[in-house]
Amino acid sequence: MSEVLAIRDLCLRFRGYSGVSEVLHGISLDIRAGERVALVGESGSGKSVTARIVLGLLQELPSAQVEGGLFFEGEDLNRLSRRQWQALRGTSISMIFQDPTSSLNPVFTIGTQFAEVLRRRDPGLSREAADERAGTLLQSVSIHDHARVLGAYPFQLSGGMNQRVVIAMALANHPSLLIADEPGTALDVTVQAKTLKLMHELVEQSGTAVFFISHNLGVVREFADRVFVIYRGRIVEQGPTPAIFEDPGHAYTRALMAAVPRITGGGLPDLNDSETAFLEPMVVHEGGDA
Amino acid sequence: MSAVLRLLSRRLGISLIVLVGVSMLIFGIARVIPGDPARIALGPNATEEQVANLRAALHLDDPVVVQYGHFVADLLQGDLGVSLYTNRPVTLDIAQFLPATLELVLFAGVLMVAIGLPLGMWSARYRGRWPDHLIRVVSLLGVSAPSFVWAVILMLLFAFFLPIFPIAGRITDSFEITRATGFLLIDTLLARNGAAFFDVLWHIFLPAFALAVSGIGQAARLTRANMVETYDRPYVEMAQAYGFSARRIAAKYAFKPSLIPSLTIIGLDFAAMLGNAFLVEAVFAWPGLSRYGVAVILRKDLNAIIGTVLIISATFLIVNLIVDLLIAFLNPRIRHSERGTS
Numbered sequence: 001m002s003e004v005l006a007i008r009d010l011c012l013r014f015r016g017y018s019g020v021s022e023v024l025h026g027i028s029l030d031i032r033a034g035e036r037v038a039l040v041g042e043s044g045s046g047k048s049v050t051a052r053i054v055l056g057l058l059q060e061l062p063s064a065q066v067e068g069g070l071f072f073e074g075e076d077l078n079r080l081s082r083r084q085w086q087a088l089r090g091t092s093i094s095m096i097f098q099d100p101t102s103s104l105n106p107v108f109t110i111g112t113q114f115a116e117v118l119r120r121r122d123p124g125l126s127r128e129a130a131d132e133r134a135g136t137l138l139q140s141v142s143i144h145d146h147a148r149v150l151g152a153y154p155f156q157l158s159g160g161m162n163q164r165v166v167i168a169m170a171l172a173n174h175p176s177l178l179i180a181d182e183p184g185t186a187l188d189v190t191v192q193a194k195t196l197k198l199m200h201e202l203v204e205q206s207g208t209a210v211f212f213i214s215h216n217l218g219v220v221r222e223f224a225d226r227v228f229v230i231y232r233g234r235i236v237e238q239g240p241t242p243a244i245f246e247d248p249g250h251a252y253t254r255a256l257m258a259a260v261p262r263i264t265g266g267g268l269p270d271l272n273d274s275e276t277a278f279l280e281p282m283v284v285h286e287g288g289d290a
Numbered sequence: 291m292s293a294v295l296r297l298l299s300r301r302l303g304i305s306l307i308v309l310v311g312v313s314m315l316i317f318g319i320a321r322v323i324p325g326d327p328a329r330i331a332l333g334p335n336a337t338e339e340q341v342a343n344l345r346a347a348l349h350l351d352d353p354v355v356v357q358y359g360h361f362v363a364d365l366l367q368g369d370l371g372v373s374l375y376t377n378r379p380v381t382l383d384i385a386q387f388l389p390a391t392l393e394l395v396l397f398a399g400v401l402m403v404a405i406g407l408p409l410g411m412w413s414a415r416y417r418g419r420w421p422d423h424l425i426r427v428v429s430l431l432g433v434s435a436p437s438f439v440w441a442v443i444l445m446l447l448f449a450f451f452l453p454i455f456p457i458a459g460r461i462t463d464s465f466e467i468t469r470a471t472g473f474l475l476i477d478t479l480l481a482r483n484g485a486a487f488f489d490v491l492w493h494i495f496l497p498a499f500a501l502a503v504s505g506i507g508q509a510a511r512l513t514r515a516n517m518v519e520t521y522d523r524p525y526v527e528m529a530q531a532y533g534f535s536a537r538r539i540a541a542k543y544a545f546k547p548s549l550i551p552s553l554t555i556i557g558l559d560f561a562a563m564l565g566n567a568f569l570v571e572a573v574f575a576w577p578g579l580s581r582y583g584v585a586v587i588l589r590k591d592l593n594a595i596i597g598t599v600l601i602i603s604a605t606f607l608i609v610n611l612i613v614d615l616l617i618a619f620l621n622p623r624i625r626h627s628e629r630g631t632s
Contacts, residue, residue: 055531089533097531103524107546107622120533153622179531 004177004209005031005054008069012049012233015063023049024233026068031177034207036200038224038241040214040256046233047213051179054211055093056085073176090120094170095179096199099186100162104154110134110165111150114172121173137168141198160191167199171206178203179211196223217260221245229253231278239285249283251275293625297618298611305607312603313365313596317358320592327590331374348592361596370600371593375586380597383582388601389472390460391578395567397475397498399560402505406556407549409506410513414548415540417518425510432507438569441500445573448496455496458575462489497574501566505559512555516548523547550621557613561606 012024024046031037039047052058056077059066070077072093077085097103105113114137115130125133131150138146141164154162163184170178183199184192200223203210214220220227220241227244229237229252237250248254255278328344329336345351349360364371370380406429413425435443449457460474461467465486470477475494478487520526521544529543568580579598586594618624 057527057530086533086535089531091533095528095531097524097528099524103528105525105529105543105547107550107620109622116534117532153626155623156626 002033002074003030003071004033004035004073005029005211006069006071007050007054008071010050010053010066010068010070012046012053012058012067013065015065020065022233027230027233027235029228029235029238031209031211033176034203034209036203036210036212036223036225038212038214038220038227039230040217040220040227041230042215042256045230047215047230048181050230051095051181051211051213054179055089055095056080056082090117091173092175093177093179094173094175095181096166096170096183098182098184099159100166100184101154101157101159101186103166104162106154108153109150110152110154110157114150114165114169117169117172133172134168137172138165140202141165141168143168159187160195163187163191163195164198167195167202171202171208174206175208177209177211179213181213182215183212185216192219217245217257229256235282236278236280237283237285239283243285247285249285251277251280253283294615294618298615301611301614305611308607309600309604313361313600314358316596316599317361318354320590320595321354321357323590325590327374327592330590370597373586373591373594375589375591375594380593383594384579384597384601385472387577387579387582390474390576391564391567391571391580392605393473393475394494394498394501394571394576394578395560395563397494398502398505398563398567401498401502402509402560402563403556405502406506406509407513407552409510410517410552411540411545413510413514414517414521414544415536417514417521422514426514429507429510429514432503433511434507435504436569437501437504437563437566438573440503441497441570441573444496444500456493460490460493460577461486462493465489497570497576500573501563501570504566505556505563508559509552509556512552513545513548516551517544520544520548546620550617553613553617553620557610557616560613561609564602564605564609 007027007029010024010027011022013020013022027046027050029037029039039050041047049058053066054070054072054077058064060082072088080088104110111127111131111134114134115125115127118130118133119125134150135146138149143149143161143164149157149161149165157165167183180199184195187195196219199210202208210223212220212224224241227237227239227241228235229244229250231252237244237248237253244253245257248257252275255275326341326345328341328348328350332340332344349357352360361371368381370384372378373380373383376383409425409429413422413429416422432440445457449455456462465478465483467474467477467481467483467486470480474490475487478484478490517540526539526544529539534543567578568583570576571578571580572584579601582594583598585591586598
């Protein structure tokens with residue numbers, strides 16, 4: 001199977017006043033066409049920066065040093081000019097952020113923003129044609145009064161509604177890779193579950209590969225085909241979702257799973273958050289490597 | 291649309307109350323200043339009887355409250371009284387001198403917005419890099435000196451040492467322009483006299499720029515500060531993730547949300563230029579309301595002082611009203627919350 005995204009030995013360092021600090025220590029992962037791959041870890045483990053490196057956003061920061069191979073559909077991203085990389089964003093690669101309402105611009109209507117996104121693929125698109133396409137796309141995310149939604153500002157819609165809008169926008173230009181950075185974390189749990197289910201169906205239909213970033217193991221188990229567990233800038237375990245959940249091989253993965261609160265007993269378990277066992281070598285499950 | 295109308299009527303009502311307050315205040319203050327306006331007007335050689343007659347004609351012997359009553363009754367008929375300085379109705383004097391001042395202030399306002407906002411935008415787009423540092427130093431310089439200092443400096447540099455611009459006046463005397471609106475930029479266009487139009491532009495540029503310098507600095511600094519904050523918002527990151535160009539993000543996605551908080555202050559700055567115009571007009575011998583205002587204050591010409599202050603206040607209030615409407619128009623939250631309360 002062809003790889004949509006391949007990351008090889010990715011390192012990230014930040015130059016700061018106190019010297020250089022390394023944030024990612026050589027990460028490798030790959031996503032095949034139409035596959036949903038999750039990157040799981042605690043806050044500060046390096047999940048979100050990985051996503052921003054794939055988009056080429058972090059490289060524009062003067063303080064960031066990025067090293068390692070990045071391949072998108074077989075093309076070496078590091079060889080692209082800034083402009084070429086920018087051309088991939090919003091067309092072949094798109095992204096969904098944590099909080100749908102704050103990721104939409106507050107002073108433009110949904111219709112205006114949608115038209116701008118559609119024009120990324122189709123620059124000459126008229127507003128009428130854009131509204132019509134947007135209407136169809138909104139219907140696919142179960143928004144049926146799309147005329148009202150297109151004329152509305154983000155603050156006039158509910159969080160769940162905005163999340164659907166953002167999903168429709170992200171898939172509007174038929175990207176081959178969708179990066180979802182903790183999608184819907186800002187929403188309440190039932191709305192999050194609903195919109196994730198919707199997203200699941202849509203990417204399955206369109207064959208879009210998803211790079212799913214999350215700290216929520218329950219969501220990952222539902223959504224992902226394969227899981228990479230990241231801890232302090234290193235991948236500590238990787239494999240197909242069922243294998244990881246049935247037989248977590250790495251001490252950190254076990255701790256992460258134990259940290260999920262259960263209704264049935266005990267509340268939150270006591271965990272040592274920096275055991276030496278967490279730094280043990282990577283565990284690779286069968287079928288986990290590309 | 292009704293929301294905007296409701297906002298307009300409410301703001302007009304408030305403006306009216308403010309104007310009444312201003313008229314009372316300036317009326318009271320003008321009466322408290324020592325000196326007899328009738329004696330000043332008639333000169334040292336007038337007889338006691340003549341002075342007494344003038345005092346009676348001006349109702350100066352009545353209690354202040356009664357005098358204010360006379361003033362309001364006249365004002366409602368569009369009569370601000372006769373100026374003791376020019377011996378003409380004050381309304382006529384103001385009609386003659388106000389357009390020059392308004393033209394200067396409006397032109398300076400256009401310069402402030404047209405130069406200040408883009409400077410702030412560039413500064414924010416290149417935040418932390420050299421264009422940002424340069425613009426910040428320049429705009430700090432602009433803010434830190436009052437406009438009459440800039441007027442003197444600019445006049446020395448660009449009218450005296452380098453005689454690029456004229457030193458004084460609104461137009462070269464050889465042009466004969468019939469007065470229609472009093473705004474020479476408009477009158478010359480109405481007369482289809484291109485040469486005169488550019489002559490007026492050439493005359494107005496330096497005083498207007500001197501008046502606008504601190505406003506330009508202020509507008510640039512405010513726009514930059516608000517935009518730098520906006521750049522940290524998730525929707526700007528989303529715009530970057532969707533591959534919109536840095537220029538487009540600066541000019542549209544980050545600029546418009548930042549404009550709303552800047553606009554209130556820019557509006558106030560704009561209105562404040564009406565006051566600063568007095569000093570700039572003095573430097574450039576601009577035949578506006580300021581020279582008239584200073585002359586009448588020195589002569590304790592009560593009617594003219596009150597008329598001038600009232601007109602300046604009304605202009606200030608109108609500018610604020612326009613800015614408020616503009617903000618309501620730009621900010622969907624205000625537009626829609628107004629509708630929501632109905």
